[in-house]
Amino acid sequence: MPHSVTSPSVFGNVHLGYIVVETEKFADWRRFGRDAIGMHLDDLTSDAMRFRLDENECRFLLRRGPAEDVTALGWHLDDHTSFDRIVARVTGHGVPVTWGTEEEAALRGVERLLRFPGPNGLTQEIYTKAHTGPMPLHMHTTGFVTGDAGMGHVALTSKKPHQVRGYYDTVFDARLTDYIDETISGVKLKIRFLRVNERHHSVAVAAVQKLPVNPIRTRVQHLNIQVAELDDMTNSYLRVKELGFDMALGVGQHTNDRELSYYAMTPSGFEWEVGWNPITIDEDTWEPTTHQGISIWGHTPVGQTIIDKLAQFKLGARSVVRREDTVPALSGTGIQDD
Template identity: 75%
Template sequence: MSPHENASVFGAVHLGYLVIETERFADWRRFGADAVGMHHDDLDTGLMRFRLDDRECRFLLRRGPAEDVVATGWHLDDHTVFEEIEARVRAHGVPVVHGTAEEAAQRGVERLLRFPGPKGITQEICTTPLKSALPLRMLASGWVTGDAGMGHVAITSTRPTLVRGYFGTVFDARLTDCIDETISGVKLKIRFLRVNERHHSLAVAAVRGLPIDPVRTRVQHLNIQAATLDDLARSYQRVHELGFDMALSVGRHTNDKELSYYARTPSGFEWEVGWNPIVVDESTWQPTTHQGISVWGHTPVGRTIVDALDRFRAGARSLARTEKTVPALSGAGIPDE
């Protein structure tokens, strides 16, 4: 074992920001600011940001054709943790690139490093997120961020063991729990990984027994946590009133007990707004497997046979392409329950 694998970074890693590439700036501005209720800033004609709190950036949107999340940014507690993870990645022979001062400024951080991640999503680590002196202008009363980070990211994968191994190797992620679910006759296994007290910062879903990925985008959904139940309800109403597609109605999850809904973003992946998930107690927590993703609700909205055919086509197309992995960083597997 490399010496850089001995010092755990668990608890010192927090989901800090996401980078989204899109050509649909006007739609995203309406979705993020007017529907979800976040603070919005235009940087220039090809860049804009959303804020949730006093941090300068939580979502960086840049012009480009991907219509997807292209990078995940992880805020680290200090430079010691930054250097530990950098050394860990380098020790496995994976290339790293230091971000420029301009790139760090766009993300509102002091120090920036990037390296390859699963499904072609670049992983970025940073220190010292910058706070904005400008007051928040948003429709929500607030969002829950803090030591637990700002929410979570969910992906689908044909190589879930490698994905779990990657985040175990790089960030010492731990398995929180699993969900077995059957949707439209397709059996799914979903693993939930945490890097701090938040129930999960990453969810990895895989079709059981079939090497297919039914989702076009690299990210299936991302999540932010509303400060109050009223914030959740009002954003749900605004999404409807502004004509954005609702993917799943309000419901409560079986594992983290979060109350939430899922809207469809202008880029096509889903956006979950949640409220009041449980917090993991490391002294007592034991991974378990739940049957079904929801205690109640989360019913599909407006789904048609055309949607089902689109998912089938996406799954069939995934058979013809190889999912991007980072084998050198995928060896420290996270065992199932």
């Protein structure tokens, strides 16, 4: 059911603001985030560190713990009205919410922090204001693109893509941007790209067509940040290689958002995409389409062995019997796409 019937849309007032990662590999993450990717690093305590992309105090919060995974997505709401609408939607569907403590809000550098369950075990956190950090930033880059489009995107894999899409529609009024059909090692995938503002997508949802399998261990398959200049991307690519971090996919260009990018492997095992110059969406003219293949050129796998492929196959096979929580109360019933 369209939200306009019961609640005004929050589309355009929602922006991906920060990402929370749980890891024991702080030393490796310092080298990866600061020295390879080029972000500003703030060491807070022995159990917490942050990376910055811009004036915001926090874009990535790393907490010490065993998950080696993304655990939460933080969404910036432009105003208290949009915040309250989302809270009403979530609680109105019987899903519990939890207010963040002062300490939790301070770690994230935000005000009015609230969290609730999300698909794939990814906690969704919303807030209304981000604090700015001290200048200058110490980064190996000219800058990152954030602003009204948010800080980038996340991509996840799911056995229930319709429900995941329904969740982000119900909660954030996410709109379908387009699809990609891709075949990798004989396996057919469909990827749905969802936007909550002018950025081409803030969430991508990949699924194996007609098979209830999920070959990815982590909650997030990859996350993306956007650099300001082409040289920023190529220089970080060289630093990733020189510092000995694994490269998942070499430089290439996507078919749908036209972003030029590469994918590195993080110390925690999910992928990290550094991209440049994706298109933005004109809401007056855009129509969803289906693209064949994820890349116009490039994005070729780097260093993948038969052992890696077998391990991924085993993960996929085990996932058949593993329960996947899509938060059914918020997943909607009206979305049936191809």
